[in-house]
Amino acid sequence: MKKLKTLIFLVTIICLLKCKSNTHQKTENKTSKITATINGTWKSVGYGRIVNITDEVVSLYDVNNISCLPSEEFPREAAEQFLSLKLKNENTLKVKMGITTYDFVRLEKMPKNCTPLSETEKNDPLFNFESLWQTFNEHYSYFKERNIDWNAMKSKYKSKLSSESSPLELYVVLRDMLKEMKDGHVGIPLPEEIAEEYVAYKKSETQSNPKKQRRKINFDEFKFEQFGKYVSDYKTYNYGILNWGLINEDVMFLQINGMMGFAHYNLGDDPEKAEALYEQYAEESDNQTQDEVDGAAYIMDTIFPELAKTKACIIDLRFNGGGTDEVALKILSYFTKEETTVFSKKAYIKEGEYTTANVIRISPAKKVFNGDLYILTSPLSASATEIFVLSSLKATPNAIRVGSNTEGIFSDILDKQLPNGWSYGLSNEIYESMDGVNYENIGIPAHHHIEYNRESGYKFVSKLQDQKKDEAVEKVLELVKEN
Structure with a gap:
């Protein structure tokens, strides 16, 4: 899922303070001027964040009508990330993080309730x-x-x-x-x-x-078994985040099991150590999201010569619970023929009022597949995976979806903390197709519907596990023959 990921606003504010990033190395005088302007107290439009910035310390607060809780505090010199920043005027700041632009307004001082609790x-x-x-x-x-x-x-x-x-x-x-x-x-x-x-x-x-009490299922083993029903000689990347191979000379099969876990780190040959190594490299990275996007590009470039020889590609997203929107869009770019506006997102402020919508575009990769695309979906296809499917409505309008509606959870998770320090998350953003449709709680439907169990992922997987043939894959193979 997208979350519970690192506090996006914490990362955003770290980025906000990085005035000497590669993309902002102007003159020393201009950098100093921006730094001086940034000092002070800022409140996000939506999202419930307050940030207090001094030359030495950055303090982040979760705020609502009854509490203002310190969330993070760290030395200013530790803020070594990069950003896209636009200071609209002395009191308005725009910060772009990933595909989203956040607005901040200056406060004269910290709110009265932002005082330490007993x-x-x-x-x-x-x-x-x-x-x-x-x-x-x-x-x-x-x-x-x-x-x-x-x-x-x-x-x-x-x-x-x-x-x-x-x-x-x-x-x-x-x-x-x-x-x-x-x-x-x-x-x-x-x-x-x-x-x-x-x-x-x-x-x-x-x-x-x-x-x-549920039947025990090893999901990792299940994914390999399910894929192996149709591709005996397959290849895998990062221990199963993506599996690929040919069903026949005309059909490539990609099983993508997450939208995170793509960074091209040196994980070695021991699967039991791979996860710990991945976490270590991610922790040490200056920009782990970019690592993920670069890794997605690396593996798609690796697959592409074989993919380009086929007439059709099946992308199986049925066991993909999400990850990072940027990874989803990067993978989709290899099937996108022209720059396209694909969806918009905005955050809730109050009844009938939202932040300015971010309109998201996708551009084709340097190498683009020209064959037929089939996308398999299920109730387990969620979050950033749904961003892939949502974006495909415009980016790859001829793609055929087979399976059931996706889960219907699109918002980034807004991470928050309780007074006692516990973390929790909620949905505060609205994603809409370019036709103005919000698929939250409904999910994006398939062209060829298969009745998968929406109440229990275990029941859905158990049924699939017991079948000798995969109804969704069989349907695609039938459609490929018809074409």
Whole structure:
């Protein structure tokens, strides 16, 4: 998924401060002038962020109507990222990060409630509940689309807590409330300090409810097995993030299992060490998102000579839960014949009011596939994967989709923190096709529909695992023959 990824605003603000990036090495005097202008307090338009900048320190805050919570603080000299920055005037700042432009307005001073909390306040279960509820109340985009009465949810779940509730009890209440929203970009990760206690609680919870017990599936093995039904001699990149090979001389099969994990790092030959190595290199990178995009370009360039000889390409996104929009767009560019406007995105401010829409374009790669494109989708095709599918509506209008509707979660995750330090995330952005359609909670439909189970990914995968032939792939092969 897109998230829960590194705080996008933290990265944005780090980038904001990098006035001597490769793209901004003007004269020393101009750099100094911009640096002086940036100092002060800035509030984001939407997103609920405040940033206070001095020559020495950068402080980031999560803010809503009842709380202003310090999120991160770090030395200014540590801000060594690059950016695209446009200072519209003394009080308005635009920062471009990835495909998104964020607006900031200057404040005269820090808000009054941005003062340190006592330990009692930080750990008060009711205050933590209220802080989370208020953030959703101010920033969540999809109450209507998901048929959620947020005030009723507050009444239902706050009554389960008191000022004496334990951290585990608070976590379970917040977990259960957010689960009701049925939004894959909404959630609260398990805090480390209660992990052991929660595991024991979860075990007893599962044992007491047989419906929660699931057939065990090794998803990594399953993906290889499913792909191997049609391509016996296949190749793999980064231990399965992408598998490829020929079904026959006319049809290339690409199974893309994530939109993150593409960076071309030296991971060695030991699969058990690969994940740790990848995380290490990503942590050390100056720009990990660019590493991901460059890695996607590397592997697509590697595949392309073989791909170019075929008449049709199947891209299987059915087990792809997302990652980074930029990776999705980079891969799609190898199938895009001309520069195209593909979608827009905006953030919720309040009822009927949104940030200025970012309109996103895609340009063709240097090498573009000219054959027929088939895209396989399922309820597990989510987040950045849906950005691939959404963009394909305009970028590759002749592509044929086979499978079911995608999951229907498009927004970047807005990462936030509770007073007690726990992190959580929500959807605050609206993505729309160039025809003005918002597919949130609906998903993008297929041309040839297959009834995959939308309620349980396990049931969907289990059924697929038990089938000797893959209905979606068989449908594509039938369509290829007809053409």
